[in-house]
Amino acid sequence: MPSAPSALSTGPAPSTRRGAWTAMILVIACAAQFMVVLDVSIVNVALPSMKASLGLSPAGQQWIVNAYTLGFAGLLLLGGRAADLVGARRTFLIGLGIFTAASLTCGLAADGATLIAARAVQGIGGAILAPATLTLIMTTFTEPRARTRAMGAWSSVNAVGGAAGAVIGGLLTEYTGWRWVFFVNVPIGIAILAAAFLYAPAAHGSRGGLSRLDLPGALSVTVGLTALVYGIISTASSSWGSPEVWAALTLGILLLAAFVVIESKVTAPLVPLTVLRRRTLAIANLVMIGLGSAMFAMWFLMSLYMQQVLGFSALKTGLCFLPGCLAVVLGTRTSTHLVRRTGPRPLLVTGMAISTLGFLWLSRIAVGGTFTTDVAAPFVLCALGLGLSMLPVTAAATTGIDRREAGLASGLVNTSRQVGGALGLAVLAAIASHAAGDHIGPGVRALTAGYGHAFLFAALFTACAGIGSLFLPGRPAPAAPGPAGSGPAGPGPAPGGTE
Known part of the structure; x- marks a missing residue:
């Protein structure tokens, strides 16, 4: 198995060999992350076809999205910790194997229950895989500028x-039919598995390995989030005061409270509560929750509006998302070039202001509108704001984090986005349902x-x-020796242990 090139080896120039190796690691990590993020949204356009094929209810349509998101969000912290404890390569291969097998099961599903269950397993595979992709990047690219460029590529993949x-x-x-939105992952997953076997460097985790994983914490946060989202979704068919809704919400809150207690007691918690004393990390994760709530x-909602109100086909709906894709790329590339000079705060404030304007504009959509005159411009604004925001919030969350905790930091920021996405989708879909019912x-x-x-x-x-975002760091201080001057993605702890 190829490994990181050594300066003592002979043959082609070491810098050339290392450049090719690091480029391959970046391709492997970004390709895997693209699959994971893609499956959050790839089903949206196919939902009406799935509904017709499998006889899904409106709530069932939501669960196809949320089963994946909750499996992903609930176990993402465990996946991040696994990358630290047992090594990024092993975690990457396990997660990718589960994700690929679950994708095949989704495509073969004969009923809604099977599809939803397979989507949950697919999310679990993604939760194991996603933190390992960022850990591979952070441990491969150690020079600050190279790491910022690599994180820019990774963030572009997340957004795009x-x-x-x-x-x-x-x-x-x-x-090809809706089943191929899942089948497409199978050959790609197998190809990435083969490349990872060949190129991903073997790395030893911490002593104790899997025995130190916080399974009670993972179980409590996963079931707690699922119960909370179930309670919110149930309001579409039951009142907020119904026993079913209150039981689910109460269970969710109690389990999330139990998660906090568990984390304060166990030896190797998923989230060491002391890490949240890092001001920048804590604020960045709160910002990510708000960002994910709206963007997921x-x-x-845009997919359903274009198909159910404007009457677009699945293909036309997909093509109408192209301007948004280009806006995301533009925003991400812009933030990649500017974040080291401006710091995260100006870019995040600007990005969220642009997205807010876009959503306010979209709130005025009409029955007789058209994509060109009523949807395209505000949708592009929303997507541009997302592109501008993704790298800065990730950079802020991982600033000053020791490489041994890279998986934890990446798991936290990814979990915040997924938790925000799951809760945001549940809340906004419930708002849409209630507003439609009252109209x-x-x-x-x-x-x-x-x-x-x-x-x-x-x-x-x-x-x-x-x-x-106003409470995040502004323009960075001039570069200085040591961790404090290593930039947005620099390794090592911040002075004093907090940010």
């Missing part, structure tokens, strides 16, 4: 993967009113994220 999912999903649904729901008029008008209300609340989420 979510946006491109709708485009790819539309193409696959239109020409955006793809879901007097034809079904299409009611749907449009519901989506408009949901976009208005999405603007509130991004506005709150922008306000939270």
